[in-house]
Amino acid sequence: MSNKELSELLNLFAKLIELHNLNPFKAKAFANAAFKINKYPKEILSLPENEILNIEGIGKGILEAIQEIKLHHTFSELQHLVNITPPGLFEILKIKGLGPKKVGVIWKELGVESIGELVYACNENRLITLKGFGEKSQNEILEKIKFLLSVQRKYLFASIKKIAEEFVTHLKTKHQIQLVSSVGELRRMCNVIEKAEFLIGTEKFNEFKNEEPPFDIDFKLHFCKPEEFEYHLLKLTAHPKHLAHINTKHCELLSEKEIYAKNRLEYMIPPMREGETEFEWQKKYFVSEIVETQHLKGILHNHTTYSDGIHTIKEMANRCKELGYHYIGISDHSQTAVYANGLKPDAILKQLKEIEELNNQLSPFKIFKGIESDILPNGQLDYPTEILSLFDFIIASVHSALKMDETKATERLIKAIENPFTTILGHPSGRLLLSREGYPLHYKKIIEACAANHVIIELNANPYRLDIDWKWIYYAMEKEVLISINPDAHHIGGLEDVQYGIYSAQKGGLTKKFTFNTKSAKEVELFFLQKKAKTLSDKI
Incomplete structure (x- = not known):
């Protein structure tokens, strides 16, 4: 040694x-x-x-x-x-400038035990409430974590997307060509990127030999004849399991759409080409039905200064209006989430009053009154009936006691789903991509419980979550369960994370019909009122 x-x-x-x-x-x-x-x-x-x-x-x-x-x-x-x-603390100890005493405070005060949980704590502004920390140090920690994660040779799609687009633009400009595209995981918009690949349609391969990769992950440039560009674009984009269904013989000069048509298939958008359920999906739906960003009329699951958000209700609502939405759902943390300044009953009453005043000011824009209620270890929600009945909608989510086997986790979630006040099941698996595995779930039972109880499932658009996983969207649609694409925003910039939820939704083939927040403000209000009326009548 x-x-x-x-x-x-x-x-x-x-x-x-x-x-x-x-x-x-x-x-x-x-x-x-x-x-x-x-x-x-x-x-x-x-x-x-x-x-x-x-x-x-x-x-x-x-x-x-x-x-x-x-x-x-x-x-x-x-x-x-x-x-x-905890094993994850050894990784946190590698962050420069974050000494063991501070790591100990973060661990013991916030329950943070991994890099991913620390990132999420920073994004939810939990560190700034701790002694010895502030907004500046919180931002510095985030930057250092990004560097640490990047050297592990994996990236979240959200963190690499812009770099990849800039690299394509660089190649087109420098070499005066148009036939350049990302392929593979990047073009399929996979949640996590392990290999960055690009296709270039050119005869002048040698001109590109000195191009430096913009990423610290596996990197490859592919070349083809310009006239065969779309043929190779399809082959290099699709997962091998998808390609197994496509006959590409004698298709070198055809476009992607022509190759699909030759196989008697409708054109399939790149994110769906995973070899999972897309061919079954295509028997029932058309690509034109897939949800797109412009279809969303509003966004739910947003946090404010009442709990662990940076911006006020009014600031979040105004930014939402600027982005073209017609409504926003405010859902701060519930009282058990003390680490996130969860709302006690008196704070709830104050917030609801403020929302009513803002609705009068901002009409016809609508602010819906919600809460993100912790699902307690016994499956109960975080407030008694008299408090739960005050909200327009309730997102039920697990934030603590995450170490569960499949039976325990599934039973816990189903009990919350069966609570008549639950409107939306939030980030079902509790995962943090590249950082924390979700607890194991029997997804079919969860989805079937949501169908039986008319509970919406969240597709949490935070790039570290993207939860529910896109692979379960088709099954949810089969059971006629609605999906709500929510940003889980803790500041005005976070509202735009909804785009990553759209990418994930498209991978799973989510249609506009099954996307809850494609509904208008009036339709959403009616849905909430009807569910609430049934809940209260059942309680009588």
Whole structure:
């Protein structure tokens, strides 16, 4: 073991002591010894004990640790702290400028145990409420996380989309050609991108040999004859499972639409070409029915300064109007979400009054009164009936006690779905892409429960969620369950995340008919009123 590796082990021990708020003097001693060992000119593990003890800063306790390391490549005290530390915290400790004491505060105060959860906490402005943090440090942490994630050679589609588009424009401009396109995962708009591929229709391949990739992931430029561009565009875009259904023999000079037509198929948009349910889908629906951004009349699931949002209700509503929407749904966090300044009953009454006043001012634009109610571990919602009955709509979501097996998670969600006050099931799996796996669910049972109870399923458009996964959209449509594409916005910029929800919806073939927020404000209001009236009448 090299001095550098030995130093890293001792330094890790020092960090974990601080993280767990143990003996600060011991932490300092091990950190100092790690520094000295890293700079020492001889290999420490090859030295006799008396020579090691002569090194400044190394006493008997540290020597004992070094002796254990020599035999076992670790030592018992370190291993104990490793065993009681959530695995994701080791990644957080790699973020420059975020020391173990601050990581400990984030972990213990907010329950954050992974990079993804930290990103989400920053996006929901939870760090700025902690001692020693502010908006500036929160933004700096986000930037450092983006860098850390990028070196793992995977990107969220949302973070790479603009770079890919700029690269295509660069190639077209520099080389004076038009036949350039992204292909593969990028053109299919996959949630996570592992390989960036581009197709160029040109005979002058050598002109591109010095092009530098704009990403730190697998990268490839494909070339073809200009007259065969669309043939190769189709073959390089589609997943192999999709291509297995397409006969491309003798199609080199045909367009994508002509190749599909030759196979007696309607043209299929690139995001759908995954080899999943798209061919079954096409027997019942037309591509012209697929939902697009301009079909959305309003957006639900938005947070404000009442809980953990940055902007006021009025600011969120005005931005929504500027974007061309006719309504917005305000759904701040419920009281159990103390980490997000969840609303107590008195704050709810104040907020509802403000919304009524704003509706008078902004009419005909409509602000719907909602709440994102935590689904408690027992499946109950977060308020008693007299509070729940005050809202126009209720999004039921899981935010805590995420470690569940499939049976527990499915039962918990179904109990919430069966609550007559639940209007929308929020981000069903609880996943954070590239960071946290969702809890396991029996999706068919969840979707069937929503169908039986007339509950809408959210497609959470936050690029870190995109939850419900697009693969379950077709089954939801089969069961006639409506999907609401919601941005889960915590600031005015977040309202535009709805676009990523559209991409995911298109992958699953979601049609305008089954997209809840393609309804007008009047239609949404009627839907909410009818569901609420039935709920209250059943309670009598």
